[in-house]
Amino acid sequence: MWGLALVAGTCFPMQAAATQVVASNTLRPQCESFAPSQIGNGAVLTTVRFEPASPERPERCVVKARIVSSPSSTINFRVDLPAPAAWNSNLLMLGGGGFDGMIPTEIDLWRSLVRLMGIETQEAFAFLVGSTDSGHEARVPYFDLTWAARNPTALQNHASEANHLVLGAMVNLAREFYGKEPIKRYMVGGSNGGRQGLMAAQRHPEDYDGVLAFVPAISQNATAANQIPLLKHIFAVPENWLDRGQLARYVAAELAACDELDGLKDGVIDNYRGCRYDPADLACLPSDASACLTPGQVESFRLVMADKRVNVTMADGLIGYPAPGRGAGLAEWFFVFGSTFAGREATNFILVDNMVKHTITGDPNASPMTHDPERWAAQYLAMSELLDTTNPDLAAFSRHGGKMIVVHGAADYILSYERTGQYVRSVETRVGRDATRKFLRFFVPPAVGHTLAGPGADSFTAFRALEDWVERDKSPAGLVASKRDPKTGAVTFTRPLCEYGSYPRYSGTGDPNDARSFACTAY
Numbered sequence: 001m002w003g004l005a006l007v008a009g010t011c012f013p014m015q016a017a018a019t020q021v022v023a024s025n026t027l028r029p030q031c032e033s034f035a036p037s038q039i040g041n042g043a044v045l046t047t048v049r050f051e052p053a054s055p056e057r058p059e060r061c062v063v064k065a066r067i068v069s070s071p072s073s074t075i076n077f078r079v080d081l082p083a084p085a086a087w088n089s090n091l092l093m094l095g096g097g098g099f100d101g102m103i104p105t106e107i108d109l110w111r112s113l114v115r116l117m118g119i120e121t122q123e124a125f126a127f128l129v130g131s132t133d134s135g136h137e138a139r140v141p142y143f144d145l146t147w148a149a150r151n152p153t154a155l156q157n158h159a160s161e162a163n164h165l166v167l168g169a170m171v172n173l174a175r176e177f178y179g180k181e182p183i184k185r186y187m188v189g190g191s192n193g194g195r196q197g198l199m200a201a202q203r204h205p206e207d208y209d210g211v212l213a214f215v216p217a218i219s220q221n222a223t224a225a226n227q228i229p230l231l232k233h234i235f236a237v238p239e240n241w242l243d244r245g246q247l248a249r250y251v252a253a254e255l256a257a258c259d260e261l262d263g264l265k266d267g268v269i270d271n272y273r274g275c276r277y278d279p280a281d282l283a284c285l286p287s288d289a290s291a292c293l294t295p296g297q298v299e300s301f302r303l304v305m306a307d308k309r310v311n312v313t314m315a316d317g318l319i320g321y322p323a324p325g326r327g328a329g330l331a332e333w334f335f336v337f338g339s340t341f342a343g344r345e346a347t348n349f350i351l352v353d354n355m356v357k358h359t360i361t362g363d364p365n366a367s368p369m370t371h372d373p374e375r376w377a378a379q380y381l382a383m384s385e386l387l388d389t390t391n392p393d394l395a396a397f398s399r400h401g402g403k404m405i406v407v408h409g410a411a412d413y414i415l416s417y418e419r420t421g422q423y424v425r426s427v428e429t430r431v432g433r434d435a436t437r438k439f440l441r442f443f444v445p446p447a448v449g450h451t452l453a454g455p456g457a458d459s460f461t462a463f464r465a466l467e468d469w470v471e472r473d474k475s476p477a478g479l480v481a482s483k484r485d486p487k488t489g490a491v492t493f494t495r496p497l498c499e500y501g502s503y504p505r506y507s508g509t510g511d512p513n514d515a516r517s518f519a520c521t522a523y
């Protein structure tokens with residue numbers, strides 16, 4: 001459910017938009033006369049529209065359609081069909097964000113995802129591209145769960161079925177439009193969309209050949225239940241909440257304490273696991289005037305950075321929720337605290353508040369401030385079994401030949417990378433480490449948050465690596481993350497993109513801006 005809602009605005013400027021715009025003269029008439037009688041899974045076309053080429057995207061035939069799966073859940077979706085000569089013969093499903101309810105290719109979300117894929121938008125739309133609202137329309141983009149109350153069909157569609165049904169319709173559309181099915185099928189999503197990718201591998205393991213999951217909302221019911229004590233503390237009294245100046249002071253103090261734990265003082269905490277900074281030194285003394293921290297504020301940081309253990313058992317027997325990594329920039333902290341105390345507009349509060357009200361208690365007057373997760377343990381378990389993607393059995397996905405790459409920022413303060421790491425370890429326990437590495441890799445870029453932006457190197461080429469794995473049987477190796485200048489887009493430094501269990505450590509010699517001067521080092 002969680003979203004990459006806030007990715008927009010973190011994009012570096014579009015790279016050279018000088019791509020030649022070529023019209024085929026044949027796509028428009030083919031598109032305008034396209035009226036397939038049947039595209040499967042009960043899907044009905046609503047509009048078919050030719051879209052001419054632009055500097056950003058090639059010409060396409062844009063099909064909108066819907067699947068009425070019940071009177072209370074209509075799955076709206078869109079498919080962008082490139083010209084037959086321009087089609088790369090493959091399919092790309094783009095996942096949703098937040099609690100879904102909007103079509104990612106109709107809003108900015110697709111741009112964020114393509115940026116994360118590390119390819120040009122023109123290349124992305126050489127695929128047959130699809131996306132869906134998952135079976136409901138949101139009243140508030142990303143943050144609306146009111147639709148979920150007493151609507152099990154919409155929840156089931158959102159959980160796992162909408163993408164599966166739409167994928168089937170997309171394959172049929174390809175057959176009708178091109179006379180052949182896609183050769184390879186890819187799923188790319190972030191946050192809730194990452195969850196959708198994992199869900200496909202677990203529940204519909206033959207759907208995709210390649211899954212790229214960013215910051216997946218793998219265990220969102222555990223995230224919510226285990227954050228309740230933290231939210232109750234932070235938003236109880238203003239003395240526990242932190243303003244921008246105090247957060248900035250913490251960020252600077254943590255950086256000063258931990259920057260060099262990775263062997264290089266460069267303004268980036270790459271050793272996110274080794275950092276143990278505690279802000280006791282920022283606590284107020286009787287002589288302090290301002291910018292010091294009250295005991296309640298010091299406790300707020302300690303709670304954020306602690307493993308959580310609310311006694312509620314989720315799917316696959318999981319209890320508790322692990323701490324995030326260190327090293328976030330200031331922006332990430334607003335997900336935790338928001339910009340005002342009274343407004344309680346912190347992303348984490350809003351997300352948990354929606355779940356407490358609409359999927360856990362069904363009481364629109366419920367609040368995280370008075371909620372007792374243990375009292376609702378049965379409902380948390382039911383929602384976890386429906387929505388969470390912690391099933392370690394990926395044997396069918398592996399047998400199908402599927403490959404999956406997961407990328408989770410160490411300093412994601414909405415969803416902990418460590419829960420994703422625990423999941424990957426559980427898969428290894430189930431099928432063996434070597435067997436797992438034949439189809440699953442998990443990378444953790446340091447000092448990068450939920451939007452995969454932050455002080456650390458935050459541009460990746462993970463999608464290229466996935467294509468190489470799926471289409472050329474070349475397993476991911478030597479991947480590099482880049483940091484780009486936000487104004488010019490130029491690369492300012494690179495780091496190895498390290499797998500979970502290791503961080504990029506400076507060798508002590510060599511160019512500190514070059515990934516080759518670093519080695520992925522176990523923590």
Ligand SMILES: [Ca+2]
Pocket residue numbers: 258259260261262263264265266267268269270
């Ligand atoms: Ca450093």
